[in-house]
Amino acid sequence: xxxxxKVKQQFKxxxxxxxxxxxxxxxxxxGTFVAVLPISxxxxxxxxxxxxCIKYLNKLxxxxxLLVWNPIWHIIFYYPARMIGKFLLQPHIDSITTFFGVIPYxxxxxxxxxxxxxxxxxxxxxxxxxxxxxxxxxxxxYRLRELRAAQFSR
Numbered sequence: 001x002x003x004x005x006k007v008k009q010q011f012k013x014x015x016x017x018x019x020x021x022x023x024x025x026x027x028x029x030x031g032t033f034v035a036v037l038p039i040s041x042x043x044x045x046x047x048x049x050x051x052x053c054i055k056y057l058n059k060l061x062x063x064x065x066l067l068v069w070n071p072i073w074h075i076i077f078y079y080p081a082r083m084i085g086k087f088l089l090q091p092h093i094d095s096i097t098t099f100f101g102v103i104p105y106x107x108x109x110x111x112x113x114x115x116x117x118x119x120x121x122x123x124x125x126x127x128x129x130x131x132x133x134x135x136x137x138x139x140x141x142y143r144l145r146e147l148r149a150a151q152f153s154r
Contacts, residue, residue, distance in 0.1 A: 019058055021143075025136035027058040031065025033128035038081075038120040040071045065131070074120075081119030082111075088118055 034046050043066055051059045 021136045021139045023056065024058050024061045024139050025132045027061035028065045028135040029128040029132035030057065031062040032069055032131040033124050035066045035069035036073065036077070036120065036124035036127050038074070038117050040074060061135070069127075077120065077123050078116070081123055082115050083119065084122050085115030085117065085119030086111075088122070089115060 030050065031047055034043050034050070037043070039046075047062050047066060051057055051062055
């Protein structure tokens with residue numbers, strides 16, 4: 001029950017303005033970047049290490065991003081990620097196949113692995129930037145609504 005009180009306290013502190021909008025937004029953006037990367041198996045561990053090492057991050061925002069960008073989103077991003085990766089790496093396909101040349105089914109590994117991973121990195125970067133601004137705006141709007149509600153209740 002003690003952990004529940006800590007989480008509830010962090011929500012109240014964030015809502016009342018105890019934590020800056022930038023801090024909440026940047027924490028959510030970092031969590032988004034880690035969650036959308038094609039290493040979702042290690043996402044919780046990476047976020048845990050980041051939360052322990054970087055005191056500036058808002059832990060609630062960081063882990064909330066993992067809940068929002070769960071692995072189901074990878075299904076939606078799969079095709080665009082492959083197309084982006086193929087677009088970026090197609091000119092360099094010869095050097096990539098030379099690297100993987102001794103491996104059987106190297107072309108399939110490139111098509112499904114390398115193209116997907118490169119595309120997901122690009123999508124993760126832009127999704128993190130977009131989520132920063134969206135979360136920061138949402139926090140600002142929520143605080144304005146709370147401020148107006150407090151003024152009208154007087």
